Amino acid sequence: MTRKISFKQAINEAIAQEMGRDETVIAMGEDNVGGMGGTGELDAWGGVLGVTKGLYGKYGDRIMDTPISESAFIGAAIGAAACGLRPVAELMFVDFMGVCFDQIFNQAAKFRYMFGGKAVTPVVIRTMIGAGFRAAAQHSQCLYSIFTHIPGLKCVVPSSPYDAKGLLIQSIRDNDPVIFFEHKLLYGLEGEVPEESYAIPFGEANVVREGDDVTIVAIGRMVHVAQQAADELAKEGIQAEVVDLRTTSPLDEDTILESVANTGRLVVIDESYPRCNLATDIAALVGQKAFGDLKAPVTMVSAPHTPVPFSDALEDLYIPNPARVKSVTKEVLEYAK
């Protein structure tokens, strides 16, 4: 049965259902329970934004608080995964990768290759991304490109409650290390989500809107920006196709290339910094494999090459928005060889 729940509830439900299905699934993170060792109530927070609230009551010691000690507990989740558990660890904000990245990219990502194909490391690292929360430079970044760069990691960036649940269930069942990026501005977004458990395979993009004039590729929260821009363009008779990649590694190259073969025009929206990001990666892909299909240069809409600013006056300028996407897309359509 389907009903409307939030992105945040969808994530909670995915973890809860997998913990119920498989007792090797555990969850851990800073304040994941909250209140540990205090004089007030246990399960006080359920994660800093309440995503894991209520799981402690259901699963007790399999949902664990950790000290603020990301190197140790992210590494512990990785070690436990190599020893038969399926941990879901929460790295509160992706910005904190700087204090624990070694465990992710030198340990988890490389075990299988370095150890000759014998290691299985089914760990999921959930982490918040994204600007728009007035959270400034160290709590607002979209660093998925850095993880996508690393062989051995899989990277998931859901855009809807339905995808969040299905992709997280797939992440937990997957036998490779998965980084699951949750845009903090999407937590409150509501959408239709089946009550029952379901998994969405990796590497399968979702064409969220069909159109023949231009392809707009996006991920995470930028899928909604793309859709809003496409709505506006439609009022002017321009039909944009919006492709939600869902996962950056593996990448569904076929869906991108098929769409570009049809439209001949590509706009990529990426909330991350503009150099060596997802947009440049997809631009390079299309430049190499679909050059003959292109009627106009590939165009990228990204954040500027600056840290995320604090003031709303600046942050609102910083994040790609529907008006910018609309205007850039119109330039692409007006391009004449």
Next chain:
Amino acid sequence: MIAQLDKKQLVQAYSTMRRIRDFEERVHLEFATGEIPGFVHLYAGEEASATGVIMHLRKGDYVASTHRGHGHCIAKGMNLLTMMAEIYGKKPGICGGKGGSMHVADLDLGMMGANGIVGGGGPLICGAALAAKIKKTDNVAVCFFGDGGSNQGTILESLNLAAVWQLPAIFVAENNGYAESTSSRWSVATGNIADRGAAFGMPSAIVDGHDFFAVYEAAGEAVKRARDGGGPSLIEVKVNRYFGHFEGDQQTYRGPDEVKNLRETKDCLLLFRKKVTSQGELTDEELDQIDEEVKREVDDAVDFAKGAPKPEASDLLTDVYVAYA
């Protein structure tokens, strides 16, 4: 019986230490021929540490090692043939030639790998110990790290996490006097790494790493505590290495006779031999026979490694993921 070890166990202890020593002395010689690629860090001189700790472990117990990891691998029972082949970068190597000396591992033996990152094993062993605790086995997990690793945040964070979660973990600091070329007398602020145990409310001990029996006894207490649910411990093994940080290191940071004196007065194999023969537990002939057997094992390992094929071009792209759509 010495320290509750019967004759069979004494033979096992000596054989393991001798196996590590011969393996490392031989890798040292073979490296000089240019046939072994990459970075190699030898464990010779420290054999009593790996052996004294790991003799308390079962197959299901976990060990995380360091870049100086050959000794821990051998003590945990790794096959010498495939281990040597790995160090030579050959296809039948334990990791298919994709890991090499710094990443040699055998998860089936609970050997979670040598590690190219100093201090990298601490968090991993917290995870291994957590898995044992959640699955309610009575397995334990041991993190070996060096004096260099003792200054990494990962190790200090892991000591705290293991104490907070009351994990069945044992942290073994192998203080061999030098982090690369820098003396631990200078780089470790407390003087004794074991002193840091108190900061985490953790039982800790300092042992003479040239004395197998001292290591064995201290490790026995720590492993029992962990298995019985008593939480983590820290052991500092004061020891020395006979070779450089890596093969090719001229060791100009050490005094001219430092290693010579160590080999003559502090050698763990000589001290072990003296003790067991003087107490009549084993004879020189019995020990000599072990030496001969081990020499043949190491010869066989080198022959196997040299004769083994290299990986094929098609191996380059395999084993990155379990599955990748």
